Amino acid sequence: MKKNSRGIKYKQRTILVWNEVALFYHKRWAKNEIGPFAVTKKLLDLSKIKKGDSVLDIACGTGLVTKKLIRKVGSKGQIYGIDSSESAIKIARKWTGDPKNLHFVRADAERIQFKTQFDAITCQYALFFFPDEQKVLRNMKKLLKKNGTISLAVHGKYNVPYFDCILEPVKKMIPDYLPKYPEMDRFGTKETFTDVIKKAGFSKIVVKKFVFQYSPGTFSDYWNNYKRHLSKPLKEKLDSLTKIQKSNLREMVKDKTLEYTKKDRKIVFPWEVLVLTAKKQ
Numbered sequence: 001m002k003k004n005s006r007g008i009k010y011k012q013r014t015i016l017v018w019n020e021v022a023l024f025y026h027k028r029w030a031k032n033e034i035g036p037f038a039v040t041k042k043l044l045d046l047s048k049i050k051k052g053d054s055v056l057d058i059a060c061g062t063g064l065v066t067k068k069l070i071r072k073v074g075s076k077g078q079i080y081g082i083d084s085s086e087s088a089i090k091i092a093r094k095w096t097g098d099p100k101n102l103h104f105v106r107a108d109a110e111r112i113q114f115k116t117q118f119d120a121i122t123c124q125y126a127l128f129f130f131p132d133e134q135k136v137l138r139n140m141k142k143l144l145k146k147n148g149t150i151s152l153a154v155h156g157k158y159n160v161p162y163f164d165c166i167l168e169p170v171k172k173m174i175p176d177y178l179p180k181y182p183e184m185d186r187f188g189t190k191e192t193f194t195d196v197i198k199k200a201g202f203s204k205i206v207v208k209k210f211v212f213q214y215s216p217g218t219f220s221d222y223w224n225n226y227k228r229h230l231s232k233p234l235k236e237k238l239d240s241l242t243k244i245q246k247s248n249l250r251e252m253v254k255d256k257t258l259e260y261t262k263k264d265r266k267i268v269f270p271w272e273v274l275v276l277t278a279k280k281q
């Protein structure tokens with residue numbers, strides 16, 4: 001399959017998945033700013049966005065960054081939140097109170113166009129979802145004013161056991177569990193993150209690493225919640241395992257969590273996050 005049609009297929013799948021999981025994502029993670037979502041404040045501090053700025057929040061999801069931008073830019077600023085998921089935007093609109101200077105648009109980050117340019121662009125936990133990230137980054141550059149800033153957050157490649165404890169054993173049993181394209185952790189080190197932003201022509205690149213903590217509860221809470229809130233394509237793959245395979249998988253995942261399990265049987269995972277800021281000059 002050609003890269004472009006793979007990209008289109010992947011984006012269609014992403015829309016279906018996010019329309020399905022947006023409400024759960026919002027209630028469980030974003031709204032409560034737990035674990036890695038505590039990064040939002042850091043991202044906005046590092047962005048140096050100020051009162052009166054015009055800001056575009058790309059892949060705004062259910063509005064976590066967007067909502068904080070309301071206070072940051074004040075009533076004289078302008079905020080646009082764009083996302084390809086209708087469900088996420090619906091939640092964002094309601095949750096942010098939809099003030100006059102905040103506008104949501106359902107759009108693809110690769111293609112979104114505006115007549116004006118922005119002082120700043122934010123994009124939290126989404127760059128790795130774009131099959132052609134260079135296309136999105138070049139679009140960001142086009143949409144920024146001269147000296148404008150981008151502020152991006154991604155999960156680290158290493159030290160994110162919340163995903164790895166489950167995904168490593170699952171991928172051993174079901175090699176095609178996750179779509180191979182694009183690789184989700186491809187920007188997860190300071191070097192790879194910097195390279196991809198440099199390639200798109202940005203300068204004054206600064207990457208900071210943060211490690212947050214997240215407790216999913218006991219192992220049973222972690223495992224059962226993971227299975228309960230899976231999107232349909234992944235659920236179907238897990239359901240295809242036999243009873244014995246499922247039980248073996250559970251034990252393999254449990255073994256992986258032991259090093260993070262405390263005396264009270266609760267798991268506490270570290271969670272590495274990278275925040276990058278850069279300028280269009």
Ligand SMILES: C[S@@+](CC[C@H](N)C(=O)[O-])C[C@H]1O[C@@H](n2cnc3c(N)ncnc32)[C@H](O)[C@@H]1O
Pocket residue numbers: 011014015018030058059060061062063064065082083084085088107108109110123124125126129130
């Ligand atoms: C993990 S969420 C992050 C949402 C929000 N930025 C936050 O920090 O909570 C990823 C978001 O990227 C959006 N997304 C994925 N691919 C996209 C694309 N090509 N164009 C626009 N949005 C996209 C999804 O719909 C989803 O809302």
